[in-house]
Amino acid sequence: MCAGGEGKSAAPGARGMAPEVSAAAPEARGMAPEVSAAAPQPAVAPEARGMAPEVRAALVDLLCQLADDELTMGHRDSQWLGLAPDVEEDVAFSSIAQDEVGHAVYFFEALRQLGEDHPDALAFDRPPAARRNALLVERSNSDWAYTVLRHFVYDAWDAVRLRALTASRVPALAQGAVRMLREERYHLLHMETWVRALGQAGGEALDRLTAAVRAVWPDLGDLFDLGAHADTLLSAGVLPQPADALVRAWVAEVRPVFEASGIPWPGLPDPAPASTEVVVPGGAVVPGGAVVPGTGVVPDGVVVSGGRPVVFGGRRGVHTEALDELLGEMTQVSGPHPSARW
Amino acid sequence: MRSGGVANGAGAAASRPGHEVYEVFVQSSALEPHTHVGSVLAPSAEWALQVARENFARRGTAVNLWVVRRRDIAATPADDGDFFVREFDRTYREVSGYSDNARRWKRFKARAMTMDEVMDDVRGG
Amino acid sequence: MTQTLYTRFMARIERGEKIEAADWMPDDYRQLLLRLIHMHAVSEIMGAYPEKEWVPRAPTLRRKLSLMAKVQDEIGHGQLLLRVAEDLAEPLGRTRDDLMRDVMTGRVKFHNVFHLEAPTWADAGIIGWLVDGAAIITQTALLDCSYGPYARVLRRICAEESFHMQHGESIILTLAEGTPAQREMLQEALERWWEALLFFFGPPEVTASARKMMEYRIRSRTNEELRQKFLSRYVPRIRAVGLRIPDSRLRFDEETGRWTYTEPDWERLGRMVRENDGPKSRERIGLRRRAHEEQAWVRDALVRAGHAAMV
Incomplete structure (x- = not known):
């Protein structure tokens, strides 16, 4: 369970109630009513009623993937504040960052309605092993070429995923997806324009862009992973398209832009989810025990296949040191004062 | 210019x-x-x-x-006020030039109409 | 000829007309405005850095979003003001890149408050509440400026500052209602900022250039008048939330209707601005240099891409 950590399962069907949130974290954060008032109210609860436990678990996992992707991407984007190539771009880029965090809030609210923790607790208090974001979005920003290329391939994936979710049987996902797609259109357009411009400029810009492609590509398999519950998501109609269909749609989105930018199409990376190899961030092989360096925890995404432990990346809670560092900064204020409101 | x-x-x-x-x-x-x-x-x-x-x-x-x-x-140049000047009476083209209508309608025991009234009537009905 | 132009210009000023960028204006009018607006623009941009440090560390989702929006506004104000400054600088052959480079060379100064450290979340609150509060007062006083482009931009800026005001108050109120540790954090932050806030409005004496700016109706209030307004508005509120102002001499004199206060260290704080030797001056100028120089290839790429698209 990504959201509540261990043993924090909530009774399905508890509409609008947050069962057993005695940990006081939600109230302690103090900002709950404002967040709720500002955020569109996701309507998950009716679906949760009578939802089979494995479907609920799959839904929670997917919501965490969506929320964590958007929060982490928005956080990385916000680090560009005051440092973008020009003041006009600084303002434009910051709006995109705010949109991403706003979308994360929507998904965290949806989790709360399923009986999971308060959005702030979910965003700030979960350890890396409980996070479901793709590795791609947690990587540090590097240069502007990496930033816009990473953003472009992520936004294209996000758009494809959201388009599929508009047909979800979970109303919160279907309704949220329709609204988010409208905002993501500008993100995609803006990033696409950047990629094209850097490619067409040639010279240093094209060199940097090419280097960015090399850096981004190994993370794609992880980005495309739909997590440990992918089969249930599909069969229950929560995410009514399989990963390979999404990947095809993603290629249709991304490849023409590469062609217009003068970047040779690198081909698709191996589909990581189907592999039986040990896959860990950074390329190091983790021996049988699968303890993740830097966290000291056994991620709950470890599954055994053919007698060998198979550890996947971000969607299974296995992250890089970049996420540790990001979270360390993010919780610097809230961390040492667990009972305080902010 | x-x-x-x-x-x-x-x-x-x-x-x-x-x-x-x-x-x-x-x-x-x-x-x-x-x-x-x-x-x-x-x-x-x-x-x-x-x-x-x-x-x-x-x-x-x-x-x-x-x-x-x-x-x-x-x-137009911003400091050329003369370009926009209206020196002589143009109240004949403005509502304020017909303020006496209201008083004159009273003689006929009727009320002057306003544009707002007409708009409310026609669009509101 | 110039004499006639000057007389005509002054007649316009006295009639309360707004001067536009393409209009004839005396050199010193342009220079005074340019210096003021250039510094204002750069202060907005440099002012983003102390708060930017707190965006990744903001303790709730709501605070993260509002701080992002607030810092974005500051950069946006920098953009609006830069455009006004660029238009004034254009006849002097100076471009945006020159104006930005002036930050690195120290040719343009920025407000003292943005040279200081913001070591705790409460500092982010104090900046939002009191630094913005002080800036709102000085900016409001410029709304009637005789230069049209500046006056128009200020209207937009002031409208957006009304959100900043609420944002800052919200952080402060939450801390003031919070745990003893939070209130202590807030008190310490106030003590760090108080002297700089008084300095922010500038020295009490009316300098020759300040007098000239009043003559040109660029500004209409003295530094001291604005500082008094700040004290009248904020001292009661600071005290209301239970904070102690670190100035034993601070009091309102009923007879004169004025606040008396311990003078800030004009010399030390002035040097910080003049010589960029505040605790964070170098680091923040370094960030700006990074943004400007490390991203130069990106701006060049846009130009090259534009040419490539045309052929």
């Missing part, structure tokens, strides 16, 4: 090589005209539109944006 002298602008020279000043106009709803809100420095109209969206329409509503290269704008 000359070009390049837009209301809040100076000459037409680019403030950075390869870039130009684009004046930005936001339309807040379909029934409102486009309103000048400021300018951006951009390498092309496409970029100007993309950054203008967030630099000038990140709050409030907008349904349309224009960007216009400053050097394509012709404007």
